Amino acid sequence: MPQTIQETATCATCPFYQSRQDGTDKGWCGLFNIFARETHSQTQDCVNEIAVQEIDEQATAQEELNEYIEVQAQDIAPIQQPIAAVATLDSIEVDSDFDPDFGTMYRVWKSYHLLGTFYQALGDRKWVAQPVGSSFRPRLNTPEQAQLTIIAVASNSLKTSNKAA
Secondary structure (H helix, E strand, O other): OOOOOOOOOEHHHOOOEEEOOOOOOEEEEOOOOEEEEOOOEOOHHHHHHHHHHHHHHHHHHHHHHHHHHHHHHHHHOOOOOOOOOOEEEOOEEEEEEEEOOOEEEEEEEEOOEEEEEEEEOOOOOOEEEEEOOOOOOOEEOOHHHHHHHHHHHHHHHHHHHHHHO
């Protein structure tokens, strides 16, 4: 049976060892931040810590790759956030219905009170908010802005009506 000779690993073969390159065997262990010599034998602590460092480096590289892919995908095809048929947030609900003039018309409700409607204009693709009881009809960039505008106008009208009472 052939016998294999296993070479003893030393600090000199470690990727974390930094030689002083002055003709001596002195250097610095970047893994443990201590003085080292090229002739020191590799310990089990070295083996374990190098394995951990390699795993950390691989995990970091994988994380960076995933982040890069996500950024590239977002540049190629930005994710459009669909509006849910019914979304509830602090008793505010949004639902939708088809309107022959405007296409899909979204309605914003608080309890059983209609606060307003919004839709996406066909020409410029802007979102038009229509708060109830107001002639204010802003053209906005996102459906979220339209919802928030309707809620803000409704909140202001409630504050105004409460002060008048």
